[in-house]
Amino acid sequence: MKKILFILFLSMFSINAIFAQGRYREMSITGAGSYGTGLIGFDRLKNINEFSLIYSYWLNDTSTLDVSINYIMSEYKVDVFETGKPDTETTPGWESLSGTVGVRYQPDWDFFLDFGFGAGIGYEGWWVKSDVFEDRRGDGPVYYLLMDVEYPIREWLSVGVYVEPFYYPLNERLETRVDIDRSGNVDADYDKLKNSWIVVGGGWVRVRIY
Helix, strand or coil: CCHHHHHHHHHHHHHHHHHCCCCCEEEEEEEEEEEEEHHHHHHHCEEEEEEEEEEEECCCCCEEEEEEEEEEEEECECCCCCCCCCCEECCCEEEEEEEEEEEEEECCCCCCCEEEEEEEEEEEEEEEEEECCEEEEEEEEEEEEEEEEEECCCCCEEEEEEEEEEEEEEEEEEEEEECCCCCEEEEEEEEEEEEEEEEEEEEEEEEECC
């Protein structure tokens, strides 16, 4: 059901692109940075930072096609119990690199701020790095929503703030506890991940290139 709604959402923007002509073929590059929080399975992630580079192509005077590269870095706490040593904890890093494509709708309002709303889909690869247990990696689809506010400084330059929820339909895990015996063998307990979210909010700078 979620996928059907998402396809209908994208179709709405595509139909709108057919019937409007305005900034057709205008392009821009956006650099963005944000801080976030995890929800559901990702609520254990801390210090979430996201950086994006976005290429936008105006389909008409109100809609853009956006292609982006997104890097997310974070960490989470794992309790470590090693035989013969005091109990400690470690903070392995959970990182993700994704490529996405989507559409953004910016209503043509007579206001000094421009408001945008978008959605898209992509594919991401993630990896976990730890000095206690074996590194892991995986990949899968990722979906996003976008809400932003833009302030045009010049015809070719603008700044803005945004909120962007990322949805990860992962079937994975995050370590909660690691036990290490006298021989150095490592045994880990996990929290299962499924249908998790990362919500980020931050700012961006956009430069018109055509």
